[in-house]
Amino acid sequence: MENIRKYVAEFIGTAVLVTLGCGTAMLVGCSSALGGGYVLTAFAFGLVIVGMAYCIGNISGCHINPAVSLGVLISGGMNVKDFVCYVISQVLGAFAGAGLLALIFNLGAVVDMTGGYGSNGLAGVNGSSVAGLIVEIVLTFVFVLTIIGVTSKEAGHGSFAGIVIGFTLTLVHILGIGLTGTSVNPARSIGPAIVAAISGNADPIKCVWVFIVGPLVGAALAALVYKFLAAKKAE
Numbered sequence: 168m169e170n171i172r173k174y175v176a177e178f179i180g181t182a183v184l185v186t187l188g189c190g191t192a193m194l195v196g197c198s199s200a201l202g203g204g205y206v207l208t209a210f211a212f213g214l215v216i217v218g219m220a221y222c223i224g225n226i227s228g229c230h231i232n233p234a235v236s237l238g239v240l241i242s243g244g245m246n247v248k249d250f251v252c253y254v255i256s257q258v259l260g261a262f263a264g265a266g267l268l269a270l271i272f273n274l275g276a277v278v279d280m281t282g283g284y285g286s287n288g289l290a291g292v293n294g295s296s297v298a299g300l301i302v303e304i305v306l307t308f309v310f311v312l313t314i315i316g317v318t319s320k321e322a323g324h325g326s327f328a329g330i331v332i333g334f335t336l337t338l339v340h341i342l343g344i345g346l347t348g349t350s351v352n353p354a355r356s357i358g359p360a361i362v363a364a365i366s367g368n369a370d371p372i373k374c375v376w377v378f379i380v381g382p383l384v385g386a387a388l389a390a391l392v393y394k395f396l397a398a399k400k401a402e
Contacts, residue, residue, distance in 0.1 A: 173227040174252050178260040180219045180231035185264030185358050188212040189285025196280035197344050213337030220329030232352040233257055234386035238311040241390035261358025269362050286359035286371035287348040287378045296377050299347050303381025306339040307351040311389035350378035
Protein backbone atom coordinates (compact mmCIF):
# COMPACT_ATOMS: atom_id res chain seq x y z
CA MET A 168 0.00 0.00 0.00
CA GLU A 169 2.88 2.37 0.77
CA ASN A 170 4.28 1.92 -2.73
CA ILE A 171 0.88 2.57 -4.28
CA ARG A 172 0.69 5.84 -2.35
CA LYS A 173 4.06 6.82 -3.82
CA TYR A 174 2.88 6.08 -7.36
CA VAL A 175 -0.35 8.01 -6.86
CA ALA A 176 1.65 10.93 -5.47
CA GLU A 177 3.87 10.91 -8.56
CA PHE A 178 0.80 10.80 -10.80
CA ILE A 179 -0.77 13.77 -9.03
CA GLY A 180 2.45 15.76 -8.87
CA THR A 181 3.19 15.34 -12.57
CA ALA A 182 -0.39 16.18 -13.49
CA VAL A 183 -0.14 19.39 -11.46
CA LEU A 184 3.20 20.26 -13.09
CA VAL A 185 1.80 19.93 -16.59
CA THR A 186 -1.51 21.61 -15.76
CA LEU A 187 0.02 24.69 -14.14
CA GLY A 188 3.31 24.87 -16.05
CA CYS A 189 2.10 24.10 -19.56
CA GLY A 190 -1.20 25.83 -18.82
CA THR A 191 0.63 29.06 -18.02
CA ALA A 192 2.60 28.78 -21.27
CA MET A 193 -0.62 28.22 -23.21
CA LEU A 194 -2.24 31.24 -21.64
CA VAL A 195 0.54 33.84 -21.74
CA GLY A 196 2.80 32.54 -24.50
CA CYS A 197 6.55 31.97 -24.43
CA SER A 198 7.89 34.61 -26.78
CA SER A 199 11.40 35.67 -25.75
CA ALA A 200 10.85 38.92 -27.66
CA LEU A 201 7.93 39.92 -25.44
CA GLY A 202 9.56 38.57 -22.30
CA GLY A 203 6.63 38.66 -19.88
CA GLY A 204 5.09 35.32 -20.78
CA TYR A 205 8.56 33.81 -21.04
CA VAL A 206 9.43 34.68 -17.45
CA LEU A 207 5.98 33.79 -16.12
CA THR A 208 6.23 30.32 -17.67
CA ALA A 209 9.69 29.77 -16.20
CA PHE A 210 8.46 30.73 -12.74
CA ALA A 211 5.30 28.66 -13.12
CA PHE A 212 7.31 25.46 -13.58
CA GLY A 213 9.71 26.36 -10.78
CA LEU A 214 7.00 27.30 -8.30
CA VAL A 215 5.09 24.08 -8.98
CA ILE A 216 8.19 22.13 -7.99
CA VAL A 217 8.51 24.14 -4.77
CA GLY A 218 4.86 23.54 -3.90
CA MET A 219 4.88 19.85 -4.76
CA ALA A 220 8.18 19.27 -2.96
CA TYR A 221 6.58 20.34 0.32
CA CYS A 222 3.32 18.56 -0.53
CA ILE A 223 4.35 15.09 -1.71
CA GLY A 224 8.08 15.14 -1.11
CA ASN A 225 7.70 13.19 2.14
CA ILE A 226 5.59 10.57 0.34
CA SER A 227 7.39 9.85 -2.94
CA GLY A 228 10.37 12.19 -2.97
CA CYS A 229 8.54 14.38 -5.52
CA HIS A 230 10.46 13.23 -8.58
CA ILE A 231 7.54 13.93 -10.98
CA ASN A 232 10.07 13.46 -13.76
CA PRO A 233 11.48 10.22 -15.28
CA ALA A 234 14.89 11.87 -15.64
CA VAL A 235 15.03 12.60 -11.92
CA SER A 236 13.93 9.05 -11.15
CA LEU A 237 16.70 7.72 -13.40
CA GLY A 238 19.25 9.86 -11.57
CA VAL A 239 17.99 8.55 -8.23
CA LEU A 240 18.09 4.96 -9.54
CA ILE A 241 21.70 5.27 -10.70
CA SER A 242 22.59 6.91 -7.39
CA GLY A 243 21.19 3.89 -5.54
CA GLY A 244 18.20 5.69 -4.08
CA MET A 245 15.52 3.40 -5.52
CA ASN A 246 15.11 -0.05 -7.06
CA VAL A 247 14.23 -0.94 -10.65
CA LYS A 248 10.63 -1.91 -9.84
CA ASP A 249 9.92 1.44 -8.21
CA PHE A 250 11.67 3.24 -11.07
CA VAL A 251 9.44 1.58 -13.67
CA CYS A 252 6.29 2.26 -11.65
CA TYR A 253 7.34 5.87 -11.05
CA VAL A 254 7.87 6.46 -14.76
CA ILE A 255 4.51 4.92 -15.68
CA SER A 256 2.77 7.05 -13.03
CA GLN A 257 4.55 10.20 -14.22
CA VAL A 258 3.68 9.67 -17.90
CA LEU A 259 0.06 8.95 -17.05
CA GLY A 260 -0.03 12.04 -14.83
CA ALA A 261 1.39 14.20 -17.61
CA PHE A 262 -1.19 12.86 -20.04
CA ALA A 263 -3.97 13.57 -17.53
CA GLY A 264 -2.70 17.11 -16.99
CA ALA A 265 -2.52 17.80 -20.72
CA GLY A 266 -5.96 16.28 -21.20
CA LEU A 267 -7.38 18.55 -18.50
CA LEU A 268 -5.86 21.56 -20.25
CA ALA A 269 -7.40 20.47 -23.56
CA LEU A 270 -10.78 20.18 -21.88
CA ILE A 271 -10.57 23.60 -20.23
CA PHE A 272 -9.21 25.47 -23.25
CA ASN A 273 -11.58 23.82 -25.71
CA LEU A 274 -14.71 24.25 -23.59
CA GLY A 275 -13.78 27.84 -22.80
CA ALA A 276 -12.71 28.61 -26.37
CA VAL A 277 -9.42 29.96 -24.98
CA VAL A 278 -6.58 30.56 -27.43
CA ASP A 279 -3.57 28.28 -26.89
CA MET A 280 -0.61 30.63 -27.37
CA THR A 281 1.76 27.69 -27.83
CA GLY A 282 -0.31 25.94 -30.48
CA GLY A 283 0.37 22.51 -28.98
CA TYR A 284 -0.76 22.37 -25.35
CA GLY A 285 2.62 23.59 -24.13
CA SER A 286 4.51 20.83 -25.92
CA ASN A 287 8.22 21.12 -26.65
CA GLY A 288 9.68 21.81 -30.08
CA LEU A 289 12.83 22.61 -32.01
CA ALA A 290 11.82 25.92 -33.57
CA GLY A 291 14.23 27.83 -31.34
CA VAL A 292 17.16 25.82 -32.69
CA ASN A 293 15.91 26.01 -36.29
CA GLY A 294 14.72 22.41 -36.30
CA SER A 295 18.10 20.92 -35.37
CA SER A 296 17.60 17.73 -33.38
CA VAL A 297 21.33 17.65 -32.53
CA ALA A 298 21.21 21.15 -31.06
CA GLY A 299 18.01 20.25 -29.23
CA LEU A 300 19.63 17.15 -27.74
CA ILE A 301 22.63 19.15 -26.54
CA VAL A 302 20.38 21.77 -24.93
CA GLU A 303 18.29 19.15 -23.13
CA ILE A 304 21.32 17.13 -22.01
CA VAL A 305 23.04 20.21 -20.56
CA LEU A 306 19.96 21.65 -18.86
CA THR A 307 18.94 18.28 -17.39
CA PHE A 308 22.49 17.65 -16.23
CA VAL A 309 22.45 20.91 -14.26
CA PHE A 310 18.96 20.27 -12.89
CA VAL A 311 19.49 16.66 -11.79
CA LEU A 312 23.00 17.30 -10.45
CA THR A 313 21.49 20.00 -8.26
CA ILE A 314 18.73 17.67 -7.05
CA ILE A 315 21.11 14.84 -6.17
CA GLY A 316 23.50 17.20 -4.45
CA VAL A 317 20.98 19.21 -2.46
CA THR A 318 19.08 16.11 -1.28
CA SER A 319 22.16 14.13 -0.28
CA LYS A 320 22.68 13.38 3.40
CA GLU A 321 26.01 15.20 3.30
CA ALA A 322 24.41 18.43 2.08
CA GLY A 323 22.16 18.78 5.11
CA HIS A 324 19.89 21.36 3.45
CA GLY A 325 16.76 19.70 4.82
CA SER A 326 13.70 21.88 4.44
CA PHE A 327 15.41 24.26 2.02
CA ALA A 328 15.93 21.62 -0.68
CA GLY A 329 12.57 22.21 -2.36
CA ILE A 330 13.27 25.91 -2.78
CA VAL A 331 16.71 25.29 -4.28
CA ILE A 332 15.34 22.71 -6.71
CA GLY A 333 12.42 24.93 -7.72
CA PHE A 334 14.62 27.92 -8.45
CA THR A 335 17.05 25.74 -10.39
CA LEU A 336 14.20 24.57 -12.61
CA THR A 337 13.20 28.21 -13.10
CA LEU A 338 16.79 29.02 -14.08
CA VAL A 339 17.09 26.29 -16.71
CA HIS A 340 13.73 27.35 -18.13
CA ILE A 341 14.92 30.94 -18.51
CA LEU A 342 17.64 29.72 -20.86
CA GLY A 343 15.85 26.80 -22.45
CA ILE A 344 12.38 28.12 -23.26
CA GLY A 345 13.61 30.09 -26.25
CA LEU A 346 15.54 27.08 -27.57
CA THR A 347 13.43 23.96 -27.01
CA GLY A 348 10.65 25.11 -24.72
CA THR A 349 12.63 23.41 -21.94
CA SER A 350 11.70 19.83 -21.24
CA VAL A 351 14.30 18.31 -18.87
CA ASN A 352 11.39 15.94 -18.21
CA PRO A 353 10.30 13.21 -20.65
CA ALA A 354 6.84 12.85 -19.06
CA ARG A 355 6.17 16.59 -19.32
CA SER A 356 6.96 16.34 -23.05
CA ILE A 357 5.13 13.10 -23.82
CA GLY A 358 1.76 14.10 -22.30
CA PRO A 359 1.22 17.37 -24.23
CA ALA A 360 2.67 15.89 -27.44
CA ILE A 361 0.17 13.01 -27.38
CA VAL A 362 -2.76 15.32 -26.64
CA ALA A 363 -1.64 17.67 -29.40
CA ALA A 364 -1.46 14.74 -31.84
CA ILE A 365 -4.95 13.59 -30.83
CA SER A 366 -6.14 17.15 -31.48
CA GLY A 367 -4.68 17.13 -34.99
CA ASN A 368 -1.25 18.70 -34.47
CA ALA A 369 1.31 15.95 -35.12
CA ASP A 370 4.38 18.22 -35.13
CA PRO A 371 5.26 17.85 -31.42
CA ILE A 372 5.09 14.05 -31.49
CA LYS A 373 7.57 13.92 -34.39
CA CYS A 374 10.39 15.34 -32.31
CA VAL A 375 9.34 14.12 -28.87
CA TRP A 376 12.17 11.55 -28.94
CA VAL A 377 14.62 14.43 -28.45
CA PHE A 378 12.88 15.31 -25.19
CA ILE A 379 13.01 11.71 -24.01
CA VAL A 380 16.60 10.87 -24.94
CA GLY A 381 18.15 14.23 -24.03
CA PRO A 382 16.85 14.43 -20.44
CA LEU A 383 17.60 10.77 -19.74
CA VAL A 384 21.18 11.11 -20.98
CA GLY A 385 21.65 14.33 -19.01
CA ALA A 386 20.27 12.72 -15.85
CA ALA A 387 22.46 9.65 -16.20
CA LEU A 388 25.55 11.82 -16.66
CA ALA A 389 24.61 13.93 -13.62
CA ALA A 390 24.24 10.85 -11.42
CA LEU A 391 27.55 9.37 -12.59
CA VAL A 392 29.40 12.66 -12.16
CA TYR A 393 27.99 13.16 -8.67
CA LYS A 394 28.98 9.61 -7.68
CA PHE A 395 32.51 10.36 -8.87
CA LEU A 396 32.69 13.66 -7.00
CA ALA A 397 31.20 12.21 -3.82
CA ALA A 398 33.62 9.27 -3.91
CA LYS A 399 36.53 11.67 -4.23
CA LYS A 400 35.25 13.67 -1.27
CA ALA A 401 35.00 10.51 0.82
CA GLU A 402 38.68 9.78 0.19
